[in-house]
Amino acid sequence: MVNTNNNLSSILAVDIGSSTTRALLFDIVNTKYRFIAEGSAPSTAGSPFFDIAECVWHAIEDLQDKTGRMMISDAEGLIIPSTMDNNGVDAMVATISAGKPIRVVTVGLLQDVSISTANQLASTINAQVVEEISLNDRRQDQDRINLLLKTRPDLIIISGGTNGGASKSILNLIEVVGLAGYLTKDDQKTHILYVGNEELQEDVKDDLGKISNLHIAPNIQPSLNQKQMYPAQKELAEIFKMIRRKQIGGMSEVLTWTDGNMTATATAFSRMIRFLSRKYEPDKGVLGIDIGSRNTTITASFEGEETLRVLPNLGIGAGCQRILKHVQVSDITRWLPLKIPDSFVRDYVNNKSIYPDSLPATQEEIAIEHAVAREILRATVKDILPKIPEAFQKGSLLPSVEPIIGSGSVITQAPKRTQSLLILLDGLQPAGVTTIALDQNGLLPSLGIISDINPLLTVQVIETSTFLNLGTVIAPYGNARLGTPILRMRITRQNGEKTTRDIKYGTLSVLPTSVGEQVTLHLRPLHGFDIGMGGPGKAGKVSAVGGSLGIIIDARGRPLRFSPDPEKNRKRAKKWITSLEKFA
Amino acid sequence: MLASTKHILPRTNIRRERILPQLGRVVARRMQKVVPTDVVAEANLEPEHIMIDLTQGLNVSAAKANDLLQRQAGDVLSKGDVIAGPVGLFQRVVRAPADCEVKIAGEGKVLLEKDTPSYQLLAGMKGTVTNIIPERGVIIETVGALIQGVWGNGKIAHGVMQRLSKDLEGEVQAKQVDISFRGAIAIGGYCKDPEFFSTAASIPIKGLILGSMSSALIPVASKMEYPIIIIDGFGQKPMNTLASRLLITNEEKEISLNAQEYNRTTGKYPEAIISLPSPDNFNVPKDTDEFSVGKKVYVDSGPYATRIGTIEVIPLKTYTFASGIQTQAAEIALDGNQRAWIPLKNLEIIET
Incomplete structure (x- = not known):
């Protein structure tokens, strides 16, 4: 159990990415916790350093230079606790996303049930399921043993059997895993996480305890109609740390500096989204998306129940090339407002994987990166939708969420806010009424882990400097001819001014507001369109807050449809940009 | 600001670790001179196991099968050796289906590990084995020119360099590779035609170094039996002038190509090495700079x-x-x- 301590006034949070490592300082200013400053350095998890302690040190040094506050000394290392002359910090925490995906083999009774659930569990960390072993895979035991020895996984997740349910079949599979473990050299012992029928836990300890690094968590599917992922997710996050400790140099030092308060960036990010789902509208979920250089994380939380997916090797840097395994080049070029040959786009995407830290210098290059980001979001949404609790699913549409939080430098550091908004709108295609915000300083993972030791800091920083509200989005969905009025909006401003606007199908427009301005909107969908107020044609009243881009009315339909003529798509993409920029 | 470095060096000390993916056997000796295709270590990466159910083979109970078992863990068997039996009227036995080792025996079952071919780790460069890492691999050193690339198709070879065009700037074309390139390492500007690779394979050339190639050709280039190294990236770009000058200066010299997959994290690059022995000492190149x-x-x-x-x-x-x-x-x-x-x-x- 973690001890919380609201007396920790200054906290240093380090986020170790595959490309960049950032050091973030939080402290009390005028009786409230605030985010103070950030330092950064290139990550050193890989060649030639192979030691994350190096980049953590450099990032802290950069933070020292920027703040003038001494945090490390040659004699003592990290200065903890803080001193009377305002040097040092009271605690340090760390999150990490650097490192290759952890290789996982999932073992379970049936492909559609236990394997699917085990895979879902694996996707909550930066993992790649390299093989699946199930009763219905038709393999013989010897082939399963060979497979386990050949794939040399970092982790085997065994699931299957409801509590009190199947036991013989799962024990047979456990025997196979045990035999493979027996044949593995002692220094290559695999981590095994057992999350199946709880009545077999003692048998599992007997069979696998000596030949593996065995971990046991509560059954992820205790009964046919019930899933409980969270306890297993917590155990998996601990195993992740152990595996990374062996794989990545400097982990032990960072764990010592942080007193063990270190976790996967995705886990901490997801924890914050769950936290926010309790804080915001409880009848809607909260969605967070983080496009990194190598991986993309998406997490949705509904009534405190989270769905977390990490898509390894899919990102806007080292993971850029992978997008071409999900989509065609033409799926990327359809978003471009400029005429760029397919071959140039394909080469750019492949070169970006080779030079992941490189920056887009021309308009063409940034347009390609933003188009790739849209397709990464499309792929990520497609991945998470079936995993969201059924009660909240809306078919192929994004479920009702409030807000949507975008993270990752391709989104938050886009030169124009309209670009950030369009990447998220086009990629996620929210339906109904929602708010889009940016985690502008990339604080969420750090706040997620800090919430363990100082929840007050997390609450107070969230209320101040974390999010940039881009605006409320109203996105009616249904079918109509282009130009047909599909939504009537009656707008009542704080000063009592009332106006009415008819919104036509196919348009993207802005209702200009000042930042933070409260506006009451009476929304009446026309021609059977739906705005998420209880069904097609149902009207409703919404109290919206103006964001930095006002209130955005996205009447382009869901899903967005494209013309077979690339020139038409280009013109339309330009028009969408202009529609937003004239109000920005 | 910390910067990464690109290695295009006319003469430097090149020191490479060649390590097995898992424990195995080192076959090279210290101070041995090696060429890129020499085997320096081997390991059995994919051991194949066979599970035999003696109760079925002998048609007896598990307890009885244990009594009839003639082998124990660690026994090395040849194909046809008796594992268990005889039993019954027809003196039924269970025999080894292949050359193998008994790994586990009991409970009416035996688990055998077949004697499968080893994975062979190649030297990947011309040089001298200066150190042995027991059960893991070797360190090879040489002095020479080093050109690191950014994409490779995983193959290894060595041969004499030969230019496809005068300046290594333009597109390489199938008609440029003729019989005079047989057994040579061809060097050229950029490639956008898949036919070039198949024509070069039919000659056959021994290897290929290009400045760039269209990324649409990655699947075709990956399948070629000869090593292909891309120095600068994907597209239609001429080879960078430093690399092209260095290659042209050393034309007709022997060059080693290790077209290993580029991995930024592990620091492995596809690379071309021209061994230029020298009595002088050179520093090992730096990997980062400011x-x-x-x-x-x-x-x-x-x-x-x-x-x-x-x-x-x-x-x-x-x-x-x-x-x-x-x-x-x-x-x-x-x-x-x-x-x-x-x-x-x-x-x-x-x-x-």
């Missing part, structure tokens, strides 16, 4: 990609590019009396 005025740089991305230049100015303020990105940048004096502002993130330092 940007400063006067440093020679390589532009890895953007409109000036593959160009070589020298840092003229690094202002403290950020620079805004046509993309709208504001970032730390440097003014670079490029080859050909051209100057350009380039993001520091798009530059790599070249050791001189």
Whole structure:
């Protein structure tokens, strides 16, 4: 159990990415916790350093230079606790996303049930399921043993059997895993996480305890109609740390500096989204998306129940090339407002994987990166939708969420806010009424882990400097001819001014507001369109807050449809940009 | 700011660890001279196991099968050796289905490990084995020219270098590879035609070094039996002038190609090495450096990609590019009396 301590006034949070490592300082200013400053350095998890302690040190040094506050000394290392002359910090925490995906083999009774659930569990960390072993895979035991020895996984997740349910079949599979473990050299012992029928836990300890690094968590599917992922997710996050400790140099030092308060960036990010789902509208979920250089994380939380997916090797840097395994080049070029040959786009995407830290210098290059980001979001949404609790699913549409939080430098550091908004709108295609915000300083993972030791800091920083509200989005969905009025909006401003606007199908427009301005909107969908107020044609009243881009009315339909003529798509993409920029 | 380096060096000390993916056997000796295709270590990466159910084979209970078992864990068997039996009227036995070792025996079952072919780790370069890492691999050293690339198709070879075109700038074409390239390592500018690879394979050439190629050709190039190394990236770019000059200067010399997959994290690059033994000592090249005025740089991305230049100015303020990105940048004096502002993130330092 973690001890919380609201007396920790200054906290240093380090986020170790595959490309960049950032050091973030939080402290009390005028009786409230605030985010103070950030330092950064290139990550050193890989060649030639192979030691994350190096980049953590450099990032802290950069933070020292920027703040003038001494945090490390040659004699003592990290200065903890803080001193009377305002040097040092009271605690340090760390999150990490650097490192290759952890290789996982999932073992379970049936492909559609236990394997699917085990895979879902694996996707909550930066993992790649390299093989699946199930009763219905038709393999013989010897082939399963060979497979386990050949794939040399970092982790085997065994699931299957409801509590009190199947036991013989799962024990047979456990025997196979045990035999493979027996044949593995002692220094290559695999981590095994057992999350199946709880009545077999003692048998599992007997069979696998000596030949593996065995971990046991509560059954992820205790009964046919019930899933409980969270306890297993917590155990998996601990195993992740152990595996990374062996794989990545400097982990032990960072764990010592942080007193063990270190976790996967995705886990901490997801924890914050769950936290926010309790804080915001409880009848809607909260969605967070983080496009990194190598991986993309998406997490949705509904009534405190989270769905977390990490898509390894899919990102806007080292993971850029992978997008071409999900989509065609033409799926990327359809978003471009400029005429760029397919071959140039394909080469750019492949070169970006080779030079992941490189920056887009021309308009063409940034347009390609933003188009790739849209397709990464499309792929990520497609991945998470079936995993969201059924009660909240809306078919192929994004479920009702409030807000949507975008993270990752391709989104938050886009030169124009309209670009950030369009990447998220086009990629996620929210339906109904929602708010889009940016985690502008990339604080969420750090706040997620800090919430363990100082929840007050997390609450107070969230209320101040974390999010940039881009605006409320109203996105009616249904079918109509282009130009047909599909939504009537009656707008009542704080000063009592009332106006009415008819919104036509196919348009993207802005209702200009000042930042933070409260506006009451009476929304009446026309021609059977739906705005998420209880069904097609149902009207409703919404109290919206103006964001930095006002209130955005996205009447382009869901899903967005494209013309077979690339020139038409280009013109339309330009028009969408202009529609937003004239109000920005 | 910490910068990565690109290695295009006319003469340097090259030291490479060649390590098995798991424990195995080192077959090279210390101070042995090796060529790229020499085997230096081997391991059984994919052991194949056979599970035999003796109760079925002998048609007896598990307890009885244990009594009839003639072998124990660790026994090495040849194909046909009796494992258990005889039993019954027809003196039924269970025999080894292949040359193998008994790994586990009991409970009416035996688990055998077949004697499967080993994975062979090649030297990957010409040089001298200067150190042995027991059960893991070797360290090989040489002095020579080093050119690191960014894409390789995983193959290894060595041979004599031969130019496809005068300046290594233009597109390589199938008609350029004729019989005179048989057994040679061909070097050229860029490739966008898949036919070039198949024609080169039919000659056959021994290897290929290109400045760039269309990324649409990755699947075809990956399948070629000869090593292919791409020096600068994907597209239709001429080979960078440093690499092309270095290759042209050493034309008709023997070159080792290790077209291993580029892995930024592990620091493994596909690379071409021209062994140039020398009595002089050279330093091992640096992997990182700091940007400063006067440093020679390589532009890895953007409109000036593959160009070589020298840092003229690094202002403290950020620079805004046509993309709208504001970032730390440097003014670079490029080859050909051209100057350009380039993001520091798009530059790599070249050791001189």
